[in-house]
Amino acid sequence: MSSPRHLANRRSLLAGLGAAAVGISFSACSKPAEKATTDGAEEPKLNFYNWDTYIGETTLADFKTATGIDVNMQLFATNDELFAKLKAGNSGFDVIVPSNEFVTRMGQAGLLKALDHAKIPNMKNIDPQYLNPSFDPGNKFSVPYTWLVLGLGYRKSKFKTVPDSWKYVFDSAEYKGKIALLSESADLIRLAAKYKGVSLNNISPDMLTQIEAMLVKQKPNIRAFHEDNGQDMLQGGDVDIVIEYNGDIAQVMAEDDDIGFVVPKEGSLLNSDTLCIPVDAPRPNNAHAFINYILDAQVGAEIYKTILYPSPNAAAKALMPDDYKNNPVIFPPADILAKCEYGAFEGAEKASQFEEIITRVRAS
Template identity: 75%
Template sequence: MSTNRILGTRRSLLTAMGAAAIGISFTACGQKPEGSAAKSANGEEPKLNFYNWDTYIGETTLGDFKKATGVDVNMSLFATNDELFAKLKAGNAGYDVIVPSNEFVTRMSQAGMLETLDHGKIPNFKNVDPAFVNPDYDPGRRFSMPYTWLVLGIGYRKSKVQGVPDSWKYLFDSAQYNGRIALLSESADLVRLAAKYLGHSVNNIPPDLVTKIEQMLIRQKPYVKAFHDDNGQDMLVAGDVDLVLEYNGDIAQVMKDDPDIDFVIPKEGSLINSDTLCIPQGAPRPDNAHKFINYLLDAQAGAAISKTILYPTPNAAAKALMPPAYRDNKVIFPPADIMSKCEYGAFEGAEKASLYEEVITRVRAA
């Protein structure tokens, strides 16, 4: 997940069907979550307030959870991690489970905004792939459980490019595809991937390299058609561009219907994002929250979610239940040798985040 993935890009059948058609209750983004006075056996009312990205859940998941537990899930939506952070920073308005991305797990836990998880109440943690059990952004999974993961690469139209565009050079440092390139507008992602292209880690980028990156991207700016808000797959489908910086899940979705589209993770490596399940500080129903997180990590429930949203799952037991068309898809699950060159971006403080934003603001204004 990008730190600024916007509403509507974690797409699924919910969009086409409409929430009402499948019996899910929503609140508007700005409203407070619902509460209830009735109590269940654990002393908590049989309700749970879930703060999630748009269309980022299985078609029947919330209803199935209610059937299994009697707990009614009220799901409200946020558009970006920044919005989630700001809402919770102002105080928990009644949310029980939230879905921050990896960097924001670090940021929110450091700010005292997340409850410590009781692993004894999440036995389905055993279903998680070992690669996701002990991430750098949350050692020991004290505050988060893995929900999905994503990796950035280049989506491209095969008939419009010469060979496979397997380097960040084509996006950041070349006039070859003049006016046919779209870059993701997220500032930290752009700076980090440019650093990767120049042979550095995506983290701990020194000031002189940040300056070099800014100069390179300003030189490249005339050849870039657009900075997109994570709708690059739509630009590719429409023929507006031929190469786009996008997430593997988004490109995998459109590849199903357009055999001329493909995806590559450049040879220099890339950025991994992961969306997680957390309990915010002050959650009114922590027991129900643990039950819900445990349910989402169930093999059958996890598979149902993956079938709907088509993002890579870190749930090994759920993945095993998925068809080969999903499991063996090298876009959704890139090979290990490629993934070994990819890294998570670490939260390095608000000052560094602001610096990256300023750099890309100057690039876009150039």
């Protein structure tokens, strides 16, 4: 991307502070000329639970200027972590950013508040193909924020050819000590299933046994199971190859031309990250106002220029430069995407089984 960004510095700052735990408040220096009407009973605050490097550099301060609402953002590293926080109750968060299957899971568990679409008129900006998804019919609980695909980020100078197979990270000792996998249990198992040549949904018990054995065998070659910071490990030289999302690798590719990204030939996992309101959110009106603000075309364009993830917001995408719209890392070719699938929530028992498998693998 040609637009100036400072993501590396921001990531380093957050890491130094212990980003997953720290609360970061973004306020404008000047008082807003006009404050949005939310509800007299709600204080002008909002608690936002988000992924790292997943908001525009001035979005939260700009929202404060526009509405008078002060945003406190805290970071989580996996959907498992987000789910555990919400399930424990009284999280205090007003807006959260779960991935598609966790919208289903949290909705079924009664953890999400039904959205009032009348308070989110900017939903009109969303490309219709991303509305009414199978994981949340009618967008009862969620609005789309990004869509994304997992692949391999790698340091080009360390590879003779493009590492176009999951074999490099799941079934090879060639890069021993220089491999990082992601921590998300279900995603890791599903990608391994893709490598094994089967669908990433409805994985059979026999295949799960094979996957666990393969990952246990591979464990001595793994440097880390990263906590949503795989791009940092790659950029910093800790690893030469990492499973990571396309947007995260696009961010560091813009800063380091020795970094590449590939969706392996076996296919991959698609995700959609969404904006939701917890059922016990203390400030639901502020939450609706914030979601509507993010869906504004110009606001969205500034966010996607920064985070470099694919936008489901058609009005925002229309404002983006060609080097975003035509970037094959951000928007992989159709023939590649045709081999990719969304993961479906298959029940709490299956989710727990995935978590138990990866716990055993990491302990091996």
